[in-house]
Amino acid sequence: MALKRPTGEALAQEISARVGYIFKDLRLLETALTHSSAVKATTNNERLEFLGDRVLGLIVADMLLQLFPEAREGEIAPRFNALVDARTCSNIGLQLELDQFMRADAALKSRTRKAGGNYLADAVEALVAAIYLDGGIEAARAFVHRNWEPLARLAVEKPANPKGELQEWVARSSDARPVYAIQKREGPDHEPVFTVSLQVNGFAPAHGSGSSRRAAEEAAASEFLVREGVWTVEKGAA
Incomplete structure (x- = not known):
């Protein structure tokens, strides 16, 4: 790809x-891929x-009911939460x-390129909306099924709650x-990075970082649980 977007x-x-979708209104597509940090942008993808x-929540919920017709609500809810999670959307992005193809602050894109970041999760949700507005619910459904359905059968465990555990x-x-x-x-107001320490009497401190205080606290709790052998490395990385 050329260096110029x-x-x-x-x-x-x-x-x-x-x-797998051809846009009729190119303005919708441009808006979906424009972050609020983009320099000189006259619009962004927040709306x-x-x-x-x-739209994503509705389609994913309907998809899960079709895929698991015998499952109870308590079995479907964890799958739903995992599928619409920001990390899942970011990974799909x-x-x-x-x-x-995103218009966003260069420092933001550079800092979050490997992990994706919330800005990319937001762009994926904005893209779902743009497809919905441009082509209707069936076009949006086709896009969601193509990218989320392969993950639906994998998202079987209840999302980890490191602080609670x-x-x-x-x-x-x-x-x-x-x-x-x-x-x-650290970082700009629109994409902060928090670093938190966790202290439990009788144990060495643990540390974690995240885009919010809650995320940083969860990362620190995960580090502690893995270090003390309560969790496996795989669960801590989930």
């Missing part, structure tokens, strides 16, 4: 090859992301190589409680 018909062709989150584990043997403290906050 394609626009117009060239952008539409690149995206069509990846998502589309808001709509896409709801990376697989579609949307990071190559740590609290329960500590309570079994003592009256101590985990204490979290913010060590530093």
Whole structure:
């Protein structure tokens, strides 16, 4: 791909090859791939992301009911939560190589390129909305099924709750409680990175980083649980 980001018909062709949908209104596509941090942008994908989150949720919920007709709500809910999770959307965005076509702050894209980042998850949801507005619910459904259905049968475990499990584990043997403290906050306001320390009496401190205080605390709790052998490395990385 050329170093210069394609626009117009060239952008539409690149995206069509990846998502399997041809846009009629190219403005919708441009907006879906424009982050609020983009320099000189007159519009961004925040409103589309808001709509896409709801469209994605509806289609994924309907898809799961069809795939698992005998499953109870308690079995379907964890699959649903995992499929619409920001990390899942971000990974799909990376697989579609949307990071190559995003209009966003260069530092933001560079810092989150390997992990995808929330900006890419938002773009995927905005793209769902753009397809829905441009081609209707069936076009959006086809896109979602193509990219989310292969993951549906894999998302079988309840999403990890590291802070809750740590609290329960500590309570079994003592009256101590985990204490979290913010060590530093870096990055711009639209994409901050928090670093948190975790202290439990009688144990070495653990640390974690994330795009929010909660995410950083969960990362620190995961590190602690893996280090103390409560969790496996695989679960801690989930």
